[in-house]
Amino acid sequence: MTIPIAFSCVFVIEIIENQASFLDNASAGWMNTNDAVSGNGNLKKMNMFNAINNAMDLALQEDKTALLFGEDVGFGGVFRCSVNLRDKYGNDRVFNTPLCEQGIAGFAIGVANTGATAIAEIQFADYIFPSFDQIINEAAKYRYRSGGLFDCGSLTFRVPCGAVGHGALYHSQSPEGYFAHTPGLRVVIPRGPIKAKGLLLACIKDHNPCIVFEPKTLYRAAVEEVPTNFYTSELGKADILRKGNDLTLIGWGTQVHVLLEVADLSKKHLGIECEVIDLVSILPWDRNTICNSVRKTGRVIVAHEAPYTQGFGAELAACIQETCFLQLEAPVKRVTGWDTPFPHVFEPFYLPDKHRCLAAVREIFNY
Amino acid sequence: MAVGLPVPKLDVPDECESMSESMDEVRVLRLQKDFHLHRLECGPEMLVRLGKEDAKVYYRQMVAIRRLEAAASLLYKERLVRGFCHLYTGQEACAVGIKAAMRPEDTLIAGYRVHGWAYLMGVSALGVLAELTGRLSGCAKGKGGSMHMYGQGFYGGTGIVGDQVPLGAGIALAKKYSNNGGVCFALYGDGAANQGQIFECFNMACLWKLPIVFVCENNNYGMGTSAERAACNIKYYTRGDVLPGIWVNGQDILAVRSAAEFAIDHAQKRGPLLLELSTHRYYGHSMSDPGTGYRPREEIQNVRIKYDPINSFRLLCQGNVILSQNELKQIDDEVRHEVNEAIGRAKKDEELPINHLWSDVYAGHVEGNMRDVHGYNLKHVRTKASNA
Numbered sequence: 001m002t003i004p005i006a007f008s009c010v011f012v013i014e015i016i017e018n019q020a021s022f023l024d025n026a027s028a029g030w031m032n033t034n035d036a037v038s039g040n041g042n043l044k045k046m047n048m049f050n051a052i053n054n055a056m057d058l059a060l061q062e063d064k065t066a067l068l069f070g071e072d073v074g075f076g077g078v079f080r081c082s083v084n085l086r087d088k089y090g091n092d093r094v095f096n097t098p099l100c101e102q103g104i105a106g107f108a109i110g111v112a113n114t115g116a117t118a119i120a121e122i123q124f125a126d127y128i129f130p131s132f133d134q135i136i137n138e139a140a141k142y143r144y145r146s147g148g149l150f151d152c153g154s155l156t157f158r159v160p161c162g163a164v165g166h167g168a169l170y171h172s173q174s175p176e177g178y179f180a181h182t183p184g185l186r187v188v189i190p191r192g193p194i195k196a197k198g199l200l201l202a203c204i205k206d207h208n209p210c211i212v213f214e215p216k217t218l219y220r221a222a223v224e225e226v227p228t229n230f231y232t233s234e235l236g237k238a239d240i241l242r243k244g245n246d247l248t249l250i251g252w253g254t255q256v257h258v259l260l261e262v263a264d265l266s267k268k269h270l271g272i273e274c275e276v277i278d279l280v281s282i283l284p285w286d287r288n289t290i291c292n293s294v295r296k297t298g299r300v301i302v303a304h305e306a307p308y309t310q311g312f313g314a315e316l317a318a319c320i321q322e323t324c325f326l327q328l329e330a331p332v333k334r335v336t337g338w339d340t341p342f343p344h345v346f347e348p349f350y351l352p353d354k355h356r357c358l359a360a361v362r363e364i365f366n367y
Numbered sequence: 368m369a370v371g372l373p374v375p376k377l378d379v380p381d382e383c384e385s386m387s388e389s390m391d392e393v394r395v396l397r398l399q400k401d402f403h404l405h406r407l408e409c410g411p412e413m414l415v416r417l418g419k420e421d422a423k424v425y426y427r428q429m430v431a432i433r434r435l436e437a438a439a440s441l442l443y444k445e446r447l448v449r450g451f452c453h454l455y456t457g458q459e460a461c462a463v464g465i466k467a468a469m470r471p472e473d474t475l476i477a478g479y480r481v482h483g484w485a486y487l488m489g490v491s492a493l494g495v496l497a498e499l500t501g502r503l504s505g506c507a508k509g510k511g512g513s514m515h516m517y518g519q520g521f522y523g524g525t526g527i528v529g530d531q532v533p534l535g536a537g538i539a540l541a542k543k544y545s546n547n548g549g550v551c552f553a554l555y556g557d558g559a560a561n562q563g564q565i566f567e568c569f570n571m572a573c574l575w576k577l578p579i580v581f582v583c584e585n586n587n588y589g590m591g592t593s594a595e596r597a598a599c600n601i602k603y604y605t606r607g608d609v610l611p612g613i614w615v616n617g618q619d620i621l622a623v624r625s626a627a628e629f630a631i632d633h634a635q636k637r638g639p640l641l642l643e644l645s646t647h648r649y650y651g652h653s654m655s656d657p658g659t660g661y662r663p664r665e666e667i668q669n670v671r672i673k674y675d676p677i678n679s680f681r682l683l684c685q686g687n688v689i690l691s692q693n694e695l696k697q698i699d700d701e702v703r704h705e706v707n708e709a710i711g712r713a714k715k716d717e718e719l720p721i722n723h724l725w726s727d728v729y730a731g732h733v734e735g736n737m738r739d740v741h742g743y744n745l746k747h748v749r750t751k752a753s754n755a
Contacts, residue, residue, distance in 0.1 A: 096596065096597075099528055099529070130562075167451075168451070169515070169526060171450070308738050336739070338737060339728070340728050343724070344509065344510055345719055
């Protein structure tokens with residue numbers, strides 16, 4: 001079956017069956033200078049939920065005030081991120097909450113207010129909306145409104161997000177756009193095990209309320225050699241994963257792996273050298289790295305699973321054209337999910353897959 | 368079904384003994400388990416009537432739900448159904464009992480364990496199974512899937528736990544306002560019972576005397592968390608505080624029907640009511656959950672043997688000479704045939720065409736083409752509702 005694309009290009013494309021096929025390339029992993037890893041750490045092969053589990057183990061060990069709670073975290077969590085932690089640290093520190101997201105968020109904010117470290121899990125990003133009021137109106141504004149007297153800086157939310165192949169409307173959403181709109185919060189999204197551990201530990205140590213959106217499809221699929229010691233990834237810093245002079249590709253989470261494959265395909269089929277950047281931090285985001293890259297290449301594509309209108313790509317596009325206008329050779333292009341609820345049956349058409357991204361590369365390069 | 372099970376003991380009141388043992392007579396039966404009442408002087412009837420025609424309907428409906436859920440499970444294992452699929456097996460008496468009491472003007476809204484409800488509220492077996500397989504004959508044209516089925520007077524079908532209850536309150540208010548005398552049943556589970564919005568609804572319902580019946584289907588587990596570990600008060604029928612409540616044996620379809628009839632009457636004349644149906648789900652929370660990690664196998668085996676709603680009803684009908692073995696078997700065969708045919712068609716049915724990617728997002732055409740799509744002229748499509 002073919003999907004015709006924009007400008008009568010002669011690509012004939014197959015529909016991708018397996019959402020995780022692109023991850024075959026990713027298992028090699030990479031270490032980035034933005035990950036503050038000490039030189040003599042041991043490495044262990046871990047998938048993303050192992051890495052997150054390891055991170056929380058280290059956090060609970062190092063910080064005696066740290067608490068971990070959420071729906072079903074006690075037995076290990078529906079994605080196995082908190083396996084063995086209750087046995088190790090006890091029921092007082094690792095415990096289940098009832099099914100009440102608004103309550104969980106408010107409760108977590110209260111814990112953090114006292115200075116204790118709160119690691120709260122919202123089971124799926126799709127369920128975060130009852131907590132939205134607490135996060136936006138309480139967590140993000142506490143320090144500001146009390147003149148610095150109180151804050152919930154020791155608060156971190158962990159939230160599985162993103163498409164998984166069959167999640168349909170309520171197990172696939174990427175809500176980073178809603179939270180990016182709220183000063184006072186940090187929002188980060190890991191692309192794999194090393195980053196997941198580093199970012200989580202960084203957020204736990206950071207003195208601001210943080211949300212880590214963990215792409216659930218990577219929990220098992222992404223495997224890397226992860227340092228076993230305590231390390232943090234730099235917050236607010238984007239990672240350049242592949243250097244290139246022709247075109248900048250920006251993504252986060254699962255989409256980063258798609259873009260790396262697109263960069264390979266661009267080089268192979270189109271002779272175009274793409275620079276691939278994982279934004280990592282959505283709020284605040286790394287303007288310097290992005291703009292330096294755009295000034296170099298003059299062309300940029302942003303890709304994300306969340307819908308097109310008012311997706312985070314819109315913020316990037318607006319800012320890039322503001323700061324790099326004269327260096328741009330083409331408009332900033334966004335390849336995103338469509339403006340519909342995340343579909344039950346149309347998922348392969350909805351996602352910004354490698355074919356759509358590659359078509360965008362051609363379009364922007366030939367502009 | 369276990370061999371040698373005693374026929375449930377039933378007291379037939381004196382005035383009935385003079386009735387002949389003809390199968391056409393309406394039997395009067397006494398329910399086995401009492402209701403427990405909260406803030407109510409008197410509760411539902413313990414003596415219930417059951418005639419042949421009704422018995423056939425109830426039996427057929429319960430067997431159909433059981434078979435549909437088995438079909439869903441089969442299709443899921445064949446990977447023709449993807450995503451999340453929550454089976455109602457074991458809880459059939461709850462749905463059939465409530466439906467038995469409902470009148471055409473009554474409405475219902477529930478959570479995500481709704482394949483059976485869709486069927487009872489008028490969606491065909493094909494409409495249910497094709498919705499699961501994401502095909503055009505599905506009741507939502509395949510757009511919703513397992514958790515989002517809808518029908519006449521049936522508002523779904525929600526994925527977010529507890530979200531449906533405020534909606535139910537709104538439906539009840541609107542029906543009251545339009546004066547149609549209808550009552551809304553808002554169903555939720557023991558897990559959802561701890562959501563804040565449930566309590567907000569209890570308050571609104573009592574304050575405004577809404578014609579709503581809240582129904583907590585307590586199957587003792589919110590996913591893998593047992594009720595005691597999630598709630599400090601597991602007497603869910605009391606958690607409405609001033610809202611009157613009734614505990615009902617959810618495995619007995621006639622008890623559920625009696626309670627639902629009482630509830631409809633109460634909601635129309637005196638105000639909202641909360642029913643707690645004590646029931647059991649045989650399988651895990653969803654097809655991703657084996658259901659054995661948090662409860663012993665014996666627990667459900669025990670329920671299957673002693674309290675299975677279909678078996679109990681079958682024995683009741685036979686024991687009281689309401690339906691014969693042959694009649695029951697005939698119903699079994701009919702249902703098997705109906706569901707098998709639907710399975711076959713659901714597997715081969717058409718997929719929704721690509722121009723429906725942008726359909727039913729809005730009421731109509733609000734702007735040009737779908738943004739950023741090239742090569743396809745995707746104008747927004749509004750589809751007509753259908754109850755397949």
